[in-house]
Amino acid sequence: MPTPSHTHDLHPSDERTTAAADVTETDVVVIGGGPVGENVAARAVRGGLSAVIVETELLGGECSYWACMPSKALIRPTQALAAARRLPGAREAVTGSVDAAAVLARRDSFTSGWDDGGQVEWAVGADITVVRGHGRLAGEKRVEVTAPDGSTTTIAARRAVVVATGSTPSLPPVDGLGSTPHWGSREATSAARVPGSLLVLGAGVVGCELAQAFARLGSRVTLVASSTLLSKNEARAGELVADAVREDGVDVRLHAKAASVGRQGEDGPVTLVLADGTELTADELLVATGRRPAVGDVGLDSVGLPTDAALAVDTTGAATGLDQGPEPWLYGAGDVTGDAPLTHMGKYVARAVGDVIAARAKGERVHDGAWGAHATTAQQRAVTQVTFTDPEVTSVGLTAAAAGEAGLRTRVVDLDIAVAGSALHADGYTGWARMVVDEDRRVVVGVTFVGPDTAELLHSATVAVVGEVPLERLWHAVPSYPTISEVWLRLLEAYGL
Numbered sequence: 001m002p003t004p005s006h007t008h009d010l011h012p013s014d015e016r017t018t019a020a021a022d023v024t025e026t027d028v029v030v031i032g033g034g035p036v037g038e039n040v041a042a043r044a045v046r047g048g049l050s051a052v053i054v055e056t057e058l059l060g061g062e063c064s065y066w067a068c069m070p071s072k073a074l075i076r077p078t079q080a081l082a083a084a085r086r087l088p089g090a091r092e093a094v095t096g097s098v099d100a101a102a103v104l105a106r107r108d109s110f111t112s113g114w115d116d117g118g119q120v121e122w123a124v125g126a127d128i129t130v131v132r133g134h135g136r137l138a139g140e141k142r143v144e145v146t147a148p149d150g151s152t153t154t155i156a157a158r159r160a161v162v163v164a165t166g167s168t169p170s171l172p173p174v175d176g177l178g179s180t181p182h183w184g185s186r187e188a189t190s191a192a193r194v195p196g197s198l199l200v201l202g203a204g205v206v207g208c209e210l211a212q213a214f215a216r217l218g219s220r221v222t223l224v225a226s227s228t229l230l231s232k233n234e235a236r237a238g239e240l241v242a243d244a245v246r247e248d249g250v251d252v253r254l255h256a257k258a259a260s261v262g263r264q265g266e267d268g269p270v271t272l273v274l275a276d277g278t279e280l281t282a283d284e285l286l287v288a289t290g291r292r293p294a295v296g297d298v299g300l301d302s303v304g305l306p307t308d309a310a311l312a313v314d315t316t317g318a319a320t321g322l323d324q325g326p327e328p329w330l331y332g333a334g335d336v337t338g339d340a341p342l343t344h345m346g347k348y349v350a351r352a353v354g355d356v357i358a359a360r361a362k363g364e365r366v367h368d369g370a371w372g373a374h375a376t377t378a379q380q381r382a383v384t385q386v387t388f389t390d391p392e393v394t395s396v397g398l399t400a401a402a403a404g405e406a407g408l409r410t411r412v413v414d415l416d417i418a419v420a421g422s423a424l425h426a427d428g429y430t431g432w433a434r435m436v437v438d439e440d441r442r443v444v445v446g447v448t449f450v451g452p453d454t455a456e457l458l459h460s461a462t463v464a465v466v467g468e469v470p471l472e473r474l475w476h477a478v479p480s481y482p483t484i485s486e487v488w489l490r491l492l493e494a495y496g497l
């Protein structure tokens with residue numbers, strides 16, 4: 001029972017949407033209008049098909065209103081300030097502290113005040129029909145829509161139904177959590193105020209980003225991690241982020257297991273008790289312990305698929321686990337599939353799904369081999385991710401451990417980022433890089449960079465991994481002087497070139 005805290009009303013735009021009752025048939029029905037659903041529909045239309053998006057809340061989904069955009073809007077001003085403070089000459093010009101109210105106001109502008117009119121306008125302009133309501137699969141190629149007024153209509157899909165319903169927060173088994181009002185990521189990213197003190201439970205990407213953001217906005221933050229920080233990344237990344245957030249005043253508790261939680265009244269302080277008996281008390285509790293695919297109420301059971309597991313898909317996004325015949329009609333994309341829950345990866349799959357539906361509808365050849373136009377090969381080999389902490393943690397492809405598990409014979413090169421470009425970038429620049437090389441093919445299969453402003457470096461690594469560029473050729477990609485990219489030269493030299 002999270003606190004009903006995001007005090008901002010939602011404004012689903014009524015203009016230019018279509019009543020469910022007015023749509024009986026279309027080529028493609030997309031259930032869920034997050035970034036992924038929008039992209040599936042746009043590509044299908046581009047391929048000559050008609051498409052309807054059924055959206056129950058705001059067109060644009062979690063990413064636009066409660067995730068990527070507002071969280072990064074909260075983070076960016078404090079990072080700019082920290083960057084200025086690392087530079088003598090600029091530092092002296094910083095005479096005040098962060099203006100939290102101005103940061104929250106700018107955040108509001110990035111969520112368009114939780115009004116999706118702009119996105120509806122884009123969709124309609126792209127010839128996509130937007131229907132308000134809750135969509136549920138009702139057997140093969142049929143979607144039942146419950147409109148906001150409670151009426152139900154069934155839309156028949158001539159070609160395909162795409163489930164793009166995203167994910168919902170998952171709560172850990174902590175005594176009292178279910179009955180204790182608290183923040184989830186939605187309440188944190190849409191917060192109307194900065195709490196005096198904040199407990200953050202969970203130290204994955206969302207927990208780390210928001211812990212640091214709120215610390216820099218003025219909260220006294222305690223970050224409770226069940227293991228280490230960012231435990232899905234290379235271990236060194238979590239260590240560097242832990243060092244940095246501690247410098248921001250965050251009290252980091254590693255290997256801490258939350259046992260119970262309680263709150264004094266609706267708005268009083270919240271106390272989290274750890275398994276070792278330690279009591280932590282703060283004005284607010286943010287639970288950021290992961291998300292699970294939103295499959296519960298989508299009607300997957302109507303075609304014999306489970307409603308308690310991610311929607312499994314093949315490399316073209318077609319659902320597996322049911323007999324689809326020669327032309328698949330049921331697809332999944334985005335967080336609902338449980339694969340790489342990231343907007344850009346979901347949109348990449350969405351483009352393939354929209355295109356493959358159109359190709360199959362036209363009887364065109366499907367290119368589903370590795371790196372083919374309709375295959376989502378990067379989902380398996382080249383997932384990219386940026387954790388927008390300061391330092392940023394950026395990665396593509398396999399960690400050293402994952403490469404080992406995949407049976408690759410690898411060589412790992414590690415070094416601190418200490419080049420002319422990083423020294424100029426900031427005094428005391430602290431960064432780290434890891435390159436994982438497949439020794440049999442002599443290509444890079446994974447890269448991690450940790451350091452301020454390494455996010456913009458990531459695409460160079462992505463091109464190297466996706467292009468399977470031989471190390472001997474990568475040697476000829478000469479980094480400009482003096483840039484942080486010189487780390488590439490150091491990595492290749494350390495490898496032995």
Ligand SMILES: Cc1cc2nc3c(=O)[nH]c(=O)nc-3n(C[C@H](O)[C@H](O)[C@H](O)COP(=O)(O)OP(=O)(O)OC[C@H]3O[C@@H](n4cnc5c(N)ncnc54)[C@H](O)[C@@H]3O)c2cc1C
Nearest residue numbers: 032034035036056061062067068135166334335341342343
């Ligand atoms: C705090 C936070 C920060 C994040 N930051 C980043 C980031 O910086 N970069 C990044 O790449 N990723 C980030 N992510 C992840 C990103 O938000 C998700 O991967 C992305 O939103 C997934 O897109 P989606 O379209 O699959 O799902 P969603 O964005 O969740 O959209 C699903 C849509 O489906 C609708 N829906 C659900 N069920 C139904 C139904 N039955 N009928 C009709 N409509 C339905 C929902 O209302 C919603 O609009 C972040 C996540 C969080 C929580």
